[in-house]
Amino acid sequence: MKYVNEFRQKELAHKIAENIKAEVQPDRDYHIMEFCGGHTHAIFRYGVQDLMPKNVHYVHGPGCPVCVLPIPRIDNAIELCERHNVILCTYGDMMRVPASQKKSLIKAKAAGADVRMVYSTQNALELARQNPERDVVFFAIGFETTTPPTAIALQQARKERLMNFSVFCNHVLTPSAIGHILDSEDPQADAQVALDGFLGPSHVSSVIGTKPYEPAVEKYKKPVVIAGFEPLDVMQASLMLIRQINEGRCEVENEYHRVVTRDGNLKAQQLVAEVFELRDTFEWRGLGWMEKSALQIRAPFAQWDAEKRFELSKSTGRDVKGCACPDILRGMKKPTDCKLFGTICTPEDPQGACMVSSEGSCAAYWSYGRFRMDNKGSENAA
Numbered sequence: 469m470k471y472v473n474e475f476r477q478k479e480l481a482h483k484i485a486e487n488i489k490a491e492v493q494p495d496r497d498y499h500i501m502e503f504c505g506g507h508t509h510a511i512f513r514y515g516v517q518d519l520m521p522k523n524v525h526y527v528h529g530p531g532c533p534v535c536v537l538p539i540p541r542i543d544n545a546i547e548l549c550e551r552h553n554v555i556l557c558t559y560g561d562m563m564r565v566p567a568s569q570k571k572s573l574i575k576a577k578a579a580g581a582d583v584r585m586v587y588s589t590q591n592a593l594e595l596a597r598q599n600p601e602r603d604v605v606f607f608a609i610g611f612e613t614t615t616p617p618t619a620i621a622l623q624q625a626r627k628e629r630l631m632n633f634s635v636f637c638n639h640v641l642t643p644s645a646i647g648h649i650l651d652s653e654d655p656q657a658d659a660q661v662a663l664d665g666f667l668g669p670s671h672v673s674s675v676i677g678t679k680p681y682e683p684a685v686e687k688y689k690k691p692v693v694i695a696g697f698e699p700l701d702v703m704q705a706s707l708m709l710i711r712q713i714n715e716g717r718c719e720v721e722n723e724y725h726r727v728v729t730r731d732g733n734l735k736a737q738q739l740v741a742e743v744f745e746l747r748d749t750f751e752w753r754g755l756g757w758m759e760k761s762a763l764q765i766r767a768p769f770a771q772w773d774a775e776k777r778f779e780l781s782k783s784t785g786r787d788v789k790g791c792a793c794p795d796i797l798r799g800m801k802k803p804t805d806c807k808l809f810g811t812i813c814t815p816e817d818p819q820g821a822c823m824v825s826s827e828g829s830c831a832a833y834w835s836y837g838r839f840r841m842d843n844k845g846s847e848n849a850a
């Protein structure tokens with residue numbers, strides 16, 4: 469398979485592992501944050517960590533779009549279908565994420581709310597066309613990768629005067645989150661994360677390019693290497709980071725150049741800029757309120773903005789007691805540090821978002837058995 473099998477070859481993986489071993493300095497530790505859940509899953513699924521020297525540590529970051537959405541926004545989505553009687557369209561993972569009062573969208577659906585799982589914004593638009601007597605709301609989540617399709621849907625709805633369609637917008641921005649995590653390295657801050665560099669997201673960067681990371685790299689003096697989601701991508705990008713760290717360089721480098729350019733997809737960026745603008749502030753699960761870290765729908769599209777069309781309560785819902793998702797999303801803890809992991813919290817009965825989402829760290833630990841290695845005392849498990 470072109471561009472997949474080539475990046476999973478065992479012999480090449482061992483060769484890169486040897487190069488890493490040769491370049492790693494034995495008297496120091498390397499803490500590399502993989503921002504994206506896609507990288508976390510590649511690391512666990514292909515055993516990348518096991519090929520690394522013991523002093524190279526992967527720290528799991530907040531790059532899972534389902535995990536970073538705070539409970540009040542999920543409460544609002546439930547409120548849309550329960551109180552405002554809309555058809556709420558959402559991606560599959562979002563259905564099972566716990567909200568406050570032990571609710572979730574799937575439980576709301578079981579109780580009679582009209583929640584529909586969709587695969588794309590186009591499915592949601594089609595539902596609106598088929599149900600002109602009902603309000604249809606698309607629950608939009610995700611980083612820069614999923615934002616252009618939402619922008620297209622809003623433009624289509626306006627063009628067709630599809631007045632029963634609207635978007636509950638929760639799109640968030642990657643570079644702001646990286647900056648915020650590095651801000652928390654301030655020794656005066658509560659949360660301290662020792663990081664030496666970042667594996668940058670691949671799909672997000674195919675849209676925004678590598679340029680938006682440059683200000684953070686310049687400001688915080690931590691290197692970023694954009695990496696694809698295959699195991700050899702992750703390993704090669706790790707080698708590039710280790711080289712930068714050894715040489716004292718701090719640059720944005722691009723391992724995923726078969727897809728990502730410095731400028732990114734200008735057409736998609738233009739589309740997003742026409743429909744969305746920066747929010748002043750937005751709450752992220754684990755990272756709290758962050759300025760200019762999310763998007764809202766521009767005034768010309770206000771009629772298709774669910775937050776303007778429907779009155780929504782100010783929920784104060786929080787994670788269940790004992791759930792360590794917020795610390796895991798900041799890279800402060802690993803899933804096995806959570807007392808609920810594998811006992812009360814399992815994929816069948818998730819207590820937090822990190823166990824639900826296919827990109828969540830807890831789900832990755834569970835799916836690939838990483839916690840069993842931890843229990844045997846492996847030092848290299850995370």
Ligand code: SF4
Nearest residue numbers: 792793806813820830
């Ligand atoms: S194991 Fe469950 S409760 Fe604990 S951090 Fe992960 S998702 Fe949250």
